[in-house]
Amino acid sequence: MVPAVKICVEAVSKTFGTKDAVTALAGVDLAVNAGEFVSIVGPSGCGKSTLLYMLGGFLPPSGGKLLVDGNAVRKPGVDRGIVFQEYALFPWLTVYENIAYGLRMLKRPPEQIKATVQRYIDVIGLAGFEQRFPRELSGGMKQRVALARTFVYEPEILLLDEPFGALDAQTREIMQDELLRLWQSSRMTVLMVTHDVNEAVYLSDRVCVMSKRPGRIVEEFKVVLDRKPGREALVLSEAYTSIRNAVWLSVRHQVL
Ligand SMILES: Nc1ncnc2c1ncn2[C@@H]1O[C@H](COP(=O)(O)OP(=O)(O)OP(=O)(O)O)[C@@H](O)[C@H]1O
Ligand SMILES: [Mg+2]
Structure with missing residues (x-):
């Protein structure tokens, strides 16, 4: 069976x-299959x-085509959840309300909203901060709220812009594994x-390397790894290290 192209x-x-x-x-060409x-x-x-931003529908392209499910992207939509590089929370809403926002827009029942939001607040380690406002949080805390706010309503497509950049090493691993769990259970397109x-390499099926500006995709690496044995075993495996090194060399080539 040929997999359906979700993003083109x-x-x-x-x-x-x-x-x-x-x-x-x-001249950017990229196709991402469903799931x-x-x-x-x-x-x-x-x-x-x-x-x-263009795939999110926030910015029009100067040329070429951006398609989701075969339709041209014209504006933002609930099918595409985006986590911005600079968090972009609603400053006038509390942590709880920021996370609940998407579920309220989708008119989910109040009991379900409460349970799901609370579960995510625990996952991101912000229990006790529900009633705080974004200005009262550190950069890493804001980033965790931004991730929860998007993960919580399980959009068909997740667009993530350096989603873990502001996190300490431990929290980053927790959030990466949460993303992996969510992706495996929902099969959304990321x-x-x-x-x-x-x-x-740890998270993806495929890694695309972009050239220096003006950017285009110059190389792609398929990542075939057995993730079941868990993080420690995986990152020590030869399969993982060889793909990681190949991608690293390719990126280095573009940067230098
Ligand atoms: N609104 C804008 N107006 C003018 N130039 C812009 C605008 N947004 C981005 N650019 C320029 O377009 C180029 C690409 O920017 P972009 O933010 O997409 O890069 P990036 O690959 O995400 O970089 P980084 O890895 O540092 O986040 C840069 O040269 C930037 O200065
Ligand atoms: Mg950027």
Whole structure:
């Protein structure tokens, strides 16, 4: 059976401004199958966030096509949950209400909202902070709320922009494993931008490497790993280290 293409990016380019124009992306081609987990790695400023904003429907492309389920992306939608690089919480809502927001929009029953939000507050380790506002939180705490706010309503597509960048090593592993668990149970389609090659290989089915600006996808690595034995065994395995090294070399080649 041929898997269904969920996200299709065809020859997409993006130029900002008219005079002193900056071409962020030029000729990006990418297809992500339904249920697939794909990561994008590449040099800073190569247009990774720009690509996610366009797929989120927040920014139009200058050229090319962005399709979700075969339809052109025109505006944001509940089918696509996005976690921004700079968290983007609602400053006027508490931690609890920020996380509950998507479920309220989807008109889920109050009891279900309460139970799901509480479960996520425990997962992100913020019990006791339910009634705090974003301005009262550290960067890492805000990032955890942003992740919970998007994970909680299980959108068909997750667009993640360096979602774990502000977290300490331990919390990052907890949140990565939570993402893996969620993805395995819901089979949502995930497109994640990260600087962390280990993270990309640990989580993804496929890792795409982008060139320097103007960015396009220059190399792809299929990641076939048996994740059942758990993190420790996996990161020590030869299969893992060899893919990790190959991706790392490719990224290094683009950066230098
Ligand atoms: N709104 C904007 N107006 C003008 N230029 C922009 C705008 N947004 C992004 N750019 C430019 O487009 C290029 C790509 O930016 P983008 O944020 O997508 O990069 P990135 O790959 O996400 O970088 P990083 O890894 O540092 O997050 C950069 O040169 C940036 O300066
Ligand atoms: Mg970025």
